[in-house]
Amino acid sequence: MADAARALDPQAAEPMLTIADLQAWYGESHVLHGVNVDVYPGEVVTLLGRNGAGKSTTLKSVMGIVPRRQGSIRIEGEETIHKRPYRIARCGVAFCPEDRGIYATLSVAENLELPPQVREGGLTTDEVLTLFPNLRGRLRSAGTNLSGGEQQMLAIGRILRTGARLLLLDEPTEGLAPSIVSQIGDTIRSLKEQGYTILLVEQNVRFAMTVADRHFVLDQGQVVETHDKTSFADNFDALMARLGV
Numbered sequence: 371m372a373d374a375a376r377a378l379d380p381q382a383a384e385p386m387l388t389i390a391d392l393q394a395w396y397g398e399s400h401v402l403h404g405v406n407v408d409v410y411p412g413e414v415v416t417l418l419g420r421n422g423a424g425k426s427t428t429l430k431s432v433m434g435i436v437p438r439r440q441g442s443i444r445i446e447g448e449e450t451i452h453k454r455p456y457r458i459a460r461c462g463v464a465f466c467p468e469d470r471g472i473y474a475t476l477s478v479a480e481n482l483e484l485p486p487q488v489r490e491g492g493l494t495t496d497e498v499l500t501l502f503p504n505l506r507g508r509l510r511s512a513g514t515n516l517s518g519g520e521q522q523m524l525a526i527g528r529i530l531r532t533g534a535r536l537l538l539l540d541e542p543t544e545g546l547a548p549s550i551v552s553q554i555g556d557t558i559r560s561l562k563e564q565g566y567t568i569l570l571v572e573q574n575v576r577f578a579m580t581v582a583d584r585h586f587v588l589d590q591g592q593v594v595e596t597h598d599k600t601s602f603a604d605n606f607d608a609l610m611a612r613l614g615v
């Protein structure tokens with residue numbers, strides 16, 4: 371049950387995102403075999419699992435950028451499984467890829483201002499810089515001259531400008547120093563407080579514990595366990611073993 375989301379908004383009976391029996395293929399390779407995930411408004415939910423379990427493919431399927439998918443993906447009740455990515459973006463969804471997608475030949479300011487606004491309510495550049503003050507002095511630097519942590523903040527800041535309210539974050543802490551991981555955690559908690567809904571792929575289980583309301587564990591393209599904060603903590607050692615951590 372999404373108690374946290376309901377506490378935030380007691381009217382929120384409908385999930386923000388419902389993934390049902392999702393199948394996905396890359397060419398002949400069938401990689402998702404019926405994934406079921408729901409995310410309520412204002413929740414932070416993680417997808418956990420070993421390498422190759424299908425976590426990134428699930429996020430990319432929501433964004434419509436996996437070539438062949440089948441099943442149902444509803445965003446605020448609207449079916450999107452057959453929509454093109456630009457139409458899915460207009461439903462208020464944004465994806466932050468694992469490689470962060472920063473353009474080397476563009477400045478930080480240009481990277482930030484690149485994506486179009488898809489909905490009302492996107493942050494202004496100044497609001498993004500208030501959220502990530504480190505970027506303020508780097509606006510004219512080439513995007514790839516930033517540290518890994520700054521690039522991640524730029525990548526998150528960029529999608530906040532679009533007006534999206536459902537954020538898909540693929541391994542935002544990967545390769546970052548512990549102090550930066552902690553800053554990313556603060557950012558995610560702050561976004562949750564502002565009412566954003568976040569579906570997050572994470573390899574860092576301890577980090578996931580500190581930010582998420584619920585967790586879905588994937589294995590071989592299927593959800594094999596679902597946990598809330600309490601059951602996650604109670605099963606922590608078994609989960610670490612299952613995830614090979």
Ligand SMILES: Nc1ncnc2c1ncn2[C@@H]1O[C@H](COP(=O)(O)OP(=O)(O)OP(=O)(O)O)[C@@H](O)[C@H]1O
Nearest residue numbers: 396399401419420421422423424425426427428571
């Ligand atoms: N573009 C692609 N073309 C072909 N196969 C792919 C492609 N991307 C992923 N795969 C395969 O799909 C399966 C699921 O990959 P996916 O990236 O979704 O896993 P993951 O759980 O996110 O793991 P990782 O943390 O390693 O990215 C894997 O077997 C992977 O090799």
